[in-house]
Amino acid sequence: MWQESSNLTNAFGDLSIGSIWQETPDCSESSLVSQLQTTLDLQQQLDIFSMSAGRVLPLCGMTLNTHSSNLQARGSKKGAYHHQSKLVLENQVLAEISYDSAHAFTPLVQRQLLLLESEWLFALRNALLVSRLQQMALKDPLTTLGNRRFFDDSFVKSVQLAKRHQLPLTLLLLDLDNFKQVNDNSGHYVGDEVLIAVADCMRESLRATDSLFRFGGDEFAVLLSDSDAEHADVVADRLLQSIYTNAFLASHNVGCSIGMARLSAEHQPRDLFHAADEALYQAKLSGKGRVSQYNGGRIKLLEKAAHSLLAAS
Template sequence: MEYLLAQDVALSSAPSYAAMTKLPHWSQLPECSEQSLISQLQTTLEIQQQLNIVSMAAGKVLPLSALSLKTAVGDFIAIGSSQAEFEHRSVLVLNQQCLAELIYHSDYPFTPMVQRELLLLESEWLFALRNALVVSRLQQMALKDTLTGLGNRRFFDDSFAKNVQLAKRHHERCTLILLDLDNFKQVNDTAGHSAGDEVLLAVADCLRDTLRATDTLFRFGGDEFAIILSEQDTDNAELVARRLVKVINQHFLCQQYNVSASAGLATLTAEQTGQQLFSAADTALYAAKAAGKRTVCIA
C-alpha cells in the first residue's frame, strides 16, 4: 500500500510548532477527559506521541492489546503493545489521499458498533496526523542526500557524535569506516555527470545490500561514504570493509568506468575523542590510497 508523502500535502496548512486500555505505562499520558482528543493531538507534531494519545482514547472504546501505524515515513507501535486474538485494520484517508494504515489488536472482537466508534476517533486524528507526516517528511529530507537517499553530512555529524557518546557511556566499541571511490573524477570528466550519478547510485545500492540494517550509512561527500558499525559488528569490521570494497570493485558499472573503492577504518579506544577517531579512520583511508587503491587499511 502506498501512503501519502509529505510533499503531496499542502505545507501551508500545517500548524506551527506549539507548544486506555490494557496497555501498560499509559499513566504518563494525559487523560482524554481533561480535553478533547483533537486538542490533545494538536499539542504535538510527533507521530509516536499522537499514536499514544489515540491509543488511550481508543482503549476507552475497546480494551486494546496493541495499536500500530504504517506510514510513508515509517512504522510506529504504541507503547506497551502486544499481539492479541482479534485484529482490525483501518485506512486513514484525507481528501482522497491515503495517509496511513492503523492496525488494532484486542482480546475482544471488533463489532460493527466498535468499528464505528473507532472510525469517529480516527476522523478526529486526520488533520493532526497529516501535519505530523509533513513535518516528519521534511525532517527526513533535511538529513538525506538527495541523489542516493543515504544520510547526508549533517546526519552523519549528529549520528557519529551520538554513537561515540553512547559507546563511551556503556563501555562499548564503535567502528568507523571511511570509503572513497578511486578514479571517480575521470567519470565526470569523460562521460559526464549523469554517468557519475549512475555510478554513485550503484555504489549506494552495493553498500545498502551488503550492510546490516543496524549499521548506519552516509554519503559523506562527493564520492566519499561513511559507515558506522554497530557493536556486534566491530569484531568483523575489517571483513565488512573488505566485503564492501570487493562488491563495489566487482560492480559492472564500476568496472566499465574503471572505478574502484578504497577504505580506512578505526575502532574507538577509551582515550580517543570522536574527532580523533575520525582522524584515525581518515589517515587509514589515505594509507589505503597510497598503497595502490582498491584495498583496506586499519588505523
C-alpha cells in the same frame, strides 16, 4: 547536545492506559483533536492516540505504518486479536494503523475506533508533511543516503549511546578510487551515475539497519553497530567486493578504499572519526582498493580484502 530519552510509562495493558508520559503534553482534560494538535511529532501523536483508543478497548499494542516509517506506541506487544485500519483523508491513504489486544474487536469497537481515527486525520497529515520535509533536509538528493548534517547528528548520538551501554560501534569511511577521471573524461552526468551505483552497492551489501551516508563529492560513511560492528572487517570486505564486482563501476575503472575504526572507551566522536580518516588515508597510500583498520594507534592493512582491480592513478 543530544541526550538519550528516559524510560517512558507503558500505555497498554495493566500499566495505566490513560497515563501521560513525560514527552507527551499534559492535555488529559482536552479533546483528542486538541491533544493531537499540540505536537507535529509522529511518535507523540501515536502515543496520544493510543491512550484514547485504549479507553475503547484494552490494548497491548499499536503500530503506525506510513510510506517512510514504521512506528510503535510505547510498550507495544502482540495480542491474541489483531485489527487493521487505513487512515484516509480526501481519497489519500495517509497511513495504516494496526491494533493488538487480548480482547476481540467487535463491530461496535471497530466503529468507535473509526470515529477516533477520523479525529486524527488532519493532525496526522500535518505531522507527515513535517516528517517528509525533515527527511528531505537530511538526505543527499542524488543518492538518497543520509547527508553530512544527518551523519554529524547520528554519529554523536551513536557514540554516546554505545559508550553509555558499552555496545560495539565501528565507523567505515569510503573514498572512491579513480572518480576524478570519470568526471574529467566522461562528464559529470556519468559521475552522478557512478555515485548512484555506489550507493546502491552499499544498500545491497549492508543491512537495512546500518546507517549509510554520503558526505558530498565521492566520500561515504557507514556506522556499524551490534554484531556488524564486531565483524566490521567482514562487512567492509563485503562492501568492497560489491563495489568492485559492479559491472557499471568496473566499466569506468572505479573502486574504493575504506578506512575503519572501532570505538574504544577513551574515544570521543572526533577521535573515532580521526582514526577512521587516518586509516582511509593509509589505505589510499597503500595502492587503493584496500581496507585499512586503525587499531590502538596503529594502522593495519587488511590484505584479505578484495584484490585491487584498478590501475594506480
